[in-house]
Amino acid sequence: MSDAAVARSEVVTRNAAARPSWLARLARNRNIGVGAVILAVVMLAALLAGVASTHDPRRLNPAERLKPPSAANFLGTDEFGRDVFSLVLYGGQVSLLVGATTMALTSLWGIAIGLIAGYYKRVDLVLMRIMDGLMAFPAILLAIALMAARGPGVGNVIFALSVVYTPRTAMLIRSTVLSIRELDYVQAARALGRRDLMIAFRHILPNCVGPLLVQASFIFAYAILAEAILGFLGVGVPPYVPSWGNVIASGKNVIREAFWVSLFPGLALTLSGLGLNLLGDGLRDVLDPRLRVQ
Amino acid sequence: MTVYLVRRLLTLIPVLAVVVTVVFLLIHLIPGDPVSVMLGPDATPAQIDATRQALGLDRPLHEQLFKFYARVLRGDLGQSYFLDRPVVTALLERAEPTMVLTFSALLVAILIGVPSGIIAAAYPGSLWDRTLMLGALLGVCVPGFWLSLNFIYLFAVRLGWLPAAGYASIFADPVAALRYMVLPAVSLGFNQSALIARISRSCMLEALQQDYIRTARAKGLSTGVVTWVHAFRNALVPVVTVIGITMAILIGGAVVTEIVFNIPGLGRLIISAVLRRDYPVVQGVILVTATAYVLINLAVDAVYVLIDPRIRYE
Numbered sequence: 148m149s150d151a152a153v154a155r156s157e158v159v160t161r162n163a164a165a166r167p168s169w170l171a172r173l174a175r176n177r178n179i180g181v182g183a184v185i186l187a188v189v190m191l192a193a194l195l196a197g198v199a200s201t202h203d204p205r206r207l208n209p210a211e212r213l214k215p216p217s218a219a220n221f222l223g224t225d226e227f228g229r230d231v232f233s234l235v236l237y238g239g240q241v242s243l244l245v246g247a248t249t250m251a252l253t254s255l256w257g258i259a260i261g262l263i264a265g266y267y268k269r270v271d272l273v274l275m276r277i278m279d280g281l282m283a284f285p286a287i288l289l290a291i292a293l294m295a296a297r298g299p300g301v302g303n304v305i306f307a308l309s310v311v312y313t314p315r316t317a318m319l320i321r322s323t324v325l326s327i328r329e330l331d332y333v334q335a336a337r338a339l340g341r342r343d344l345m346i347a348f349r350h351i352l353p354n355c356v357g358p359l360l361v362q363a364s365f366i367f368a369y370a371i372l373a374e375a376i377l378g379f380l381g382v383g384v385p386p387y388v389p390s391w392g393n394v395i396a397s398g399k400n401v402i403r404e405a406f407w408v409s410l411f412p413g414l415a416l417t418l419s420g421l422g423l424n425l426l427g428d429g430l431r432d433v434l435d436p437r438l439r440v441q
Numbered sequence: 442m443t444v445y446l447v448r449r450l451l452t453l454i455p456v457l458a459v460v461v462t463v464v465f466l467l468i469h470l471i472p473g474d475p476v477s478v479m480l481g482p483d484a485t486p487a488q489i490d491a492t493r494q495a496l497g498l499d500r501p502l503h504e505q506l507f508k509f510y511a512r513v514l515r516g517d518l519g520q521s522y523f524l525d526r527p528v529v530t531a532l533l534e535r536a537e538p539t540m541v542l543t544f545s546a547l548l549v550a551i552l553i554g555v556p557s558g559i560i561a562a563a564y565p566g567s568l569w570d571r572t573l574m575l576g577a578l579l580g581v582c583v584p585g586f587w588l589s590l591n592f593i594y595l596f597a598v599r600l601g602w603l604p605a606a607g608y609a610s611i612f613a614d615p616v617a618a619l620r621y622m623v624l625p626a627v628s629l630g631f632n633q634s635a636l637i638a639r640i641s642r643s644c645m646l647e648a649l650q651q652d653y654i655r656t657a658r659a660k661g662l663s664t665g666v667v668t669w670v671h672a673f674r675n676a677l678v679p680v681v682t683v684i685g686i687t688m689a690i691l692i693g694g695a696v697v698t699e700i701v702f703n704i705p706g707l708g709r710l711i712i713s714a715v716l717r718r719d720y721p722v723v724q725g726v727i728l729v730t731a732t733a734y735v736l737i738n739l740a741v742d743a744v745y746v747l748i749d750p751r752i753r754y755e
Contacts, residue, residue, distance in 0.1 A: 280459020284731045285693035288711070289463075292727045295715040296470035372584055376697055379586055382715050399590055399701065406594045413587035420582035 182425030193239030202230035261320025357434030519721035538706035549630030558641025580635025685741035
């Protein structure tokens with residue numbers, strides 16, 4: 148074994164002895180545990196909606212309208228006689244689909260834009276001004292405006308929210324890349340003649356994973372909330388699609404007679420937000436100690 | 442300070458240029474022919490052509506963009522199709538309720554958030570700390586618009602203490618205005634108070650660990666004086682940043698709150714414009730709110746220098 152390799156293995160051993168591996172720290176973090184359990188319950192409920200729901204969420208039944216929670220309708224019925232329990236379960240599918248897809252797309256675009264901006268100074272100036280400009284819009288207003296142009300639909304909601312949230316991820320990746328690209332081992336890789344793309348993927352990107360995961364979990368939470376807001380305002384997924392925002396909107400009209408219509412989808416929304424925020428806080432504590440809130 | 446402000450103003454130019462470009466491009470994101478979409482299915486080809494020419498949509502893209510910039514710089518945001526008046530007039534008519542709501546909510550957020558954070562930090566690990574921080578965590582997760590609905594149910598429908606919806610101008614009838622504004626401002630401000638509480642707590646904790654705090658304690662000052670006089674001012678800078686960020690979220694949140702409480706502000710204006718495909722109004726609202734947000738952040742940056750003389754912008 149060469150001297151360098153011995154030295155490296157010593158450093159690795161010393162570090163490993165000094166603190167437990169990140170996987171052990173993840174497992175030990177209480178926020179992550181609680182957040183993951185909450186999220187798993189919400190996801191399971193949404194995925195099993197077909198089996199667990201007691202009614203067809205789209206079936207209108209005027210005879211049964213605005214019934215309070217009972218054995219037949221666990222969470223009551225809405226103004227069209229639809230079963231709120233089944234609406235909440237199916238609504239979860241739309242929310243989680245929008246949340247997860249937006250998270251994935253913003254991460255991909257954020258990585259691409261952040262890497263390019265962090266690596267090529269000339270493009271950086273232009274890209275970052277565009278990101279600044281996009282971030283100058285209040286998020287939900289930009290999403291509303293994009294929905295105005297594209298029209299209602301799940302795909303368009305995902306598109307709008309991805310445009311709104313990508314700049315935040317891109318800025319994060321860029322700042323991580325900027326701090327890492329000057330480190331000795333990256334300079335060494337460059338001196339060895341490695342190509343930019345290779346350095347980016349093998350040496351820089353792995354260091355972005357921690358902050359990215361933290362950011363992604365918060366974007367998941369924002370996206371679920373934003374989807375519900377767009378649905379509530381009537382500019383998100385079409386009204387006939389069961390989504391938490393749409394159900395809360397229909398509950399708004401009957402709040403005097405039937406508080407349960409808006410109460411339960413809102414609770415589901417709050418619970419998902421709680422799970423994702425706990426997860427994000429925990430991930431930040433473990434993976435990104437610099438950002439840690441005491 | 443003046444040099445800094447001038448430089449800071451110059452950096453706004455590219456940001457606002459991007460904002461205007463994004464607003465301009467919105468029309469071009471409409472799938473298919475924007476003019477047919479705007480006029481609806483009953484429009485004749487002649488009408489479509491006439492509107493396209495009137496809007497300049499038959500010109501090359503760069504020419505359209507250039508003209509759009511020129512119009513915006515002149516303060517001309519176009520004509521609303523449905524309200525039958527210039528967009529600027531419509532915006533001015535609706536700005537007051539949104540501004541009153543946003544600033545009332547900001548006040549609520551600060552009044553709840555800052556003291557909660559400071560109390561939690563002054564007694565870390567105590568029951569107060571844990572209760573307040575659990576409240577703050579829930580506050581971050583509870584959707585504001587849903588909280589509004591629950592407030593309406595509880596305080597308006599059940600208890601009958603406050604009106605369920607509506608708006609009165611603060612200049613016309615201050616008492617009625619206050620009664621109408623309590624629920625919207627509290628439900629909008631509550632979320633943000635949670636964020637402010639969390640940041641205030643962590644900044645205060647950091648400030649309380651500094652040497653000068655130990656000195657202040659050592660010379661026999663009371664906890665109250667140390668906390669509020671010595672630590673608070675130094676913890677304030679990051680809190681002011683968060684308040685700046687909060688403004689953007691509040692302006693966005695105001696849109697939703699206006700719909701819930703039937704407040705005739707910019708939020709109701711943009712939503713009805715979206716549903717009627719009145720694109721100039723949609724463009725006008727987001728252009729004005731983005732510009733307002735950028736200027737608010739400029740003001741926040743200027744406030745830094747006032748509260749922390751160590752910050753020198755060169």
